Amino acid sequence: MAKLVLIRHGESEWNLANKFTGWVDVNLSETGVKEAQQAGARLKEAGLQFDVAYTSVLTRAIKTLHFALEGLGQLWIPEYKSWRLNERHYGALSGLNKKETAEKYGDEQVHIWRRSYDELPPLVGTDSPFHPVNDPRYANLDPRTLPAGENLKVTLERVIPFWQDQIAPQLLDGKNVLIAAHGNSLRALVKYIEGISDEDIMGVNIDTGTPLVYEISDKDLSVISKDTLTKA
Numbered sequence: 296m297a298k299l300v301l302i303r304h305g306e307s308e309w310n311l312a313n314k315f316t317g318w319v320d321v322n323l324s325e326t327g328v329k330e331a332q333q334a335g336a337r338l339k340e341a342g343l344q345f346d347v348a349y350t351s352v353l354t355r356a357i358k359t360l361h362f363a364l365e366g367l368g369q370l371w372i373p374e375y376k377s378w379r380l381n382e383r384h385y386g387a388l389s390g391l392n393k394k395e396t397a398e399k400y401g402d403e404q405v406h407i408w409r410r411s412y413d414e415l416p417p418l419v420g421t422d423s424p425f426h427p428v429n430d431p432r433y434a435n436l437d438p439r440t441l442p443a444g445e446n447l448k449v450t451l452e453r454v455i456p457f458w459q460d461q462i463a464p465q466l467l468d469g470k471n472v473l474i475a476a477h478g479n480s481l482r483a484l485v486k487y488i489e490g491i492s493d494e495d496i497m498g499v500n501i502d503t504g505t506p507l508v509y510e511i512s513d514k515d516l517s518v519i520s521k522d523t524l525t526k527a
C-alpha cells in the first residue's frame with residue numbers, strides 16, 4: 296500500500312479578487328500562505344512522510360508544496376515540476392472577474408464554463424499575453440502542445456500521461472507521493488483515480504489548502520481509502 300496526498304494550493308491573490316486565473320502565475324495571498332502552512336501542520340499531525348513530491352510550474356502550487364514540506368520537516372525530498380499539473384487554461388476568460396462575467400453572460404453559462412467536463416472557454420490567440428507561447432517557461436515545449444484554452448477533458452488528457460509515466464510507477468513501488476497542484480488539474484486526477492463520471496465531476500470541488508489523503512493499492516492502483524484533512 297502507498298499513500299497519495301493531493302493538495303490544492305492555498306488561496307491565491309486572484310482567488311481573493313475572484314478572477315479567472317488558469318495559467319496566469321499569480322502568488323498566494325496572505326491567507327493562502329497560512330492555509331499552506333496549516334496543511335503542512337495537519338500532514339505532520341497525521342504522521343505522514345513522503346518519498347517524492349510533484350507540482351506544477353506555477354508559483355502558487357510550488358510555494359504551497361514548499362510550505363507543506365517545511366511543516367513536515369521534509370523540504371529535502373525529491374520534487375519534480377511539470378506543466379502537465381498546471382491549472383486548466385482559462386483561455387480568453389483569464390483575468391476576468393467571475394461575478395462581472397456572470398452578470399454579462401449569465402450564471403448558467405459561467406457555471407458551465409467553470410464546471411462542465413467538455414465545454415471549452417473562448418480561446419486566446421497567440422498574440423495574447425495569456426497565450427503560453429509568450430511565456431519563457433514553456434519555451435522548450437512543442438508550441439503545438441500549448442493550449443489556447445482548456446476544458447476539464449483536455450486538462451485530464453494532459454494530466455493523465457504524467458500520472459501514468461511518472462507518478463503511478465512510484466505508487467506501484469510502494470512510495471508515498473505528495474502532489475501540490477490546482478483546483479481543476481486535481482479534479483481531473485480525482486476523476487481518473489476514483490472513476491467519477493463526466494456528469495458527477497461537475498459537482499466536485501476541491502478546497503484550497505485541504506489535503507486529500509488516499510491509500511492506494513501498490514498492486515493495481517485502486518483506492519483503498521480516502522480521507523480529507525479539513526481545516527480546524
Ligand SMILES: O=C(O)[C@@H](CO)OP(=O)(O)O
Binds near residue numbers: 314318385409478479
Ligand atoms: O480561476 C481558476 O483558475 C480556477 C481556480 O481558482 O477557478 P474555477 O474554480 O472557476 O475553475
